Amino acid sequence: MNYGKRIFLWIVLFWIGSAQVFAEPFVQGGPIGSQTSDGYDALGPVVEQPIEFPHNTHAGRMQINCMYCHTYARRSNVSGIPRLDKCMGCHNLIEGVKDRPRIKKLFEYWENKQPIPWKKVHDLPDFVRFNHERHIQRFYFQEKRPVREVCGYCHGDIASMTTARRVKALSMGWCVSCHQKDHLEKAGSTVTSHGPNDCWLCHK
Amino acid sequence: MSLSNLIQNWNSFRTRRPYEGQYDDAPYKWAMVIDLDACIGCNACTVACYAENNLPVVGKERFGKGQAMHWIRIERYWGEGDAMTSEFPDHGAQYLPMLCQQCEAAPCEPVCPVGATHHSPDGLNTQVYNRCVGSRYCSANCPYKVRYFNWWNYPDRAWPNPLELQLNPDVTVRSKGVMEKCTFCMQRLRAGMDKAKTEGRILADGEVLTACAQACPTSAITFGNLADKKSKVARMWKNQQVDLAKDSQEKSEEGIRGYRILEELNTYPSIVYLERVRNLEA
Known part of the structure; x- marks a missing residue:
């Protein structure tokens, strides 16, 4: 076998090998319920909520702070799903939208004294601890x-x-990719540090 | 770990641990003192550990095969002096609570083929269940025999409905084929450390206790932060003339009781035991 052929063979072998070794199992982003080619649920299962809650109206157009409803994010591990009386606190007083189908559904739950069975979208595995408060x-x-x-x-x-x-992978490699970055320690300072990388920070 | 990271931290990988002043700048180094004179062998620490850390009760038969999952166990030793031949051999019973010694130079760490156990910045010997493949090499290499292997899938039977509701949500329920060990109640420490960090301080002495230290009726177990020179545990280590980074401790006078178990193996444990003193003539 001459020299050129041998090099060509190596390049082909390397290309095949690298395609298998470095195949990325996670797809970051993508439409709801999207799956990778090997059937991995990269973005979690498809979740249908009991009421199609319009985040774009509340957080987008009305500019309500996320933590007005998800109150525990700043003081606990979990951010919390707001209770029904949090919704009613405002919607009792907003006469203009009471005839909308979603709001009617909300009042139905309120009158039946039933909590809304919201489903979890960003569900981490049970062996992982994520602290909203620190972030x-x-x-x-x-x-x-x-x-x-x-x-x-x-x-x-x-x-x-x-x-x-879910639009982010929420996998360990994805978490670490941010913890490895150099972040500014304070706004306006030049000192940088990266996030902690101790195993027991997240694994419990 | 990336290559640049490895090169950048080469010195810290090659440094022999522990060394003098290793934790001088660190906020935390968790350590313990167990007073064998105060221990009455009541097993409250073991029960507390079972409740806190989701340990399965394996039953008599498996216990006999050495498959018990107690992260802290009370070892019994008999026959102090001539007590064994006397009318009351129980008089000579001695108890020794044995748990993971959180060695600074832990024999279990370098032998793990997949890096499931490593040393945390606050001086703990960690175990990551997801990464563990169950080679059991760490357990074979542990001179204290305080690593426990899940030979069976205990969650199926250990907590029949509705007992699974008693499980601690902050601790993983381990499945078959992984190694586990005492964590110094990491879930409590982590919650405390996170809260303290938000408030811009470090944990005060005694703010967080392990389940065993909290349950001990005679306060035989003292837990605390060795990096904080004013903490109770640091003062006890100093009074007992035990140095974390030395493998043989020189005592200035007779009657100082502090020692570390199997220190001659150069494991540098984080637990100091205070020797039991008995007046056998009494």
Whole structure:
């Protein structure tokens, strides 16, 4: 076999090998319920909510802070799904939209004294601990970044969706990719540091 | 780990641990003192650990085969002095609570083929269940025998409905084929450390306790932050003249009781035991 042929063979072998080794199992982003070619549910299962809650109206057009409803994000591990009386606190007083079908459904739940069975969209595995409080305290309260940006790191631009859907992979490699980046320690400073990378920070 | 990261941190990988002043700049180094004179062998620590850390009760038969999952166990030793031959051999019973010693130079860490166990920045020997493939090499290499292997899928039978509701949501329920061990109640420490960090401080002494230390009726177990020189545990280590980075401790006088188990193996444990003292003539 001459030299040129051998090099060509190596290039072909390397190309085949690399395609298998470096095949990316996760698809970041994509339409609701999208799957990878090997059937992996990269973005979680398709979730249909009992009421098609318009995040785009509340967080987008009305500019309501995410933490007005998801109150626990700033002081606990979980951000929390708001209780029905949080919805009613405002909607009792908003006469203009009471005849809309979604609001009628809301009042139905309220009159039947039933909680709305919201379904979880951003569901992490049971062996993972994610602390909303630390992320919100650091980026929103200390660095005063806009709330849409801070929540959007993991949740995408919810303010442009109706019901929330997963647009980020939420896999370990995806978390670490952000923790490895050099972030500014304070707004306006030049000192950078990256997120902690201890196993037991997230694995429990 | 990327190559640039490896090159950047080469020195810290090659440094022999532990060394003097290793935790001087660190906020936390978790350590313990167990007073064997105070321990009455009541097993409250073991029960507390079972409740806190989702440990399955394996039953008598499997216990006999050495498959019990107790992260902290009470070891019994008999026959102090001539007690064994006397009318009351129980008089000579000695108890020793044995749990993971969180060694600074842990024999279990370098042998893991998949890196499921590693040393955390606050001086704990961690175990990541997802990464563990069940080679059991770490357990074979542990001189204290405090690593426990899931030979069976215990969650199926250990908590029949509705007992699964008692499980601690902050701790993973381990499945068949993984190794597990004492974590110094990491879920409690993590919650405390996160809260303290938000408030811009470090944890105060005694703010977070492990389940065993909290349950001990005689306060035989003292838990705390060794990096904080004013903490109770750091003062006890100092008073007992035990140095984390030394493998043999020189005592200035007789009667200082602090020692670390199997120190001659150079494991540098994070737990100091206070020797039991008995007046056998009494």
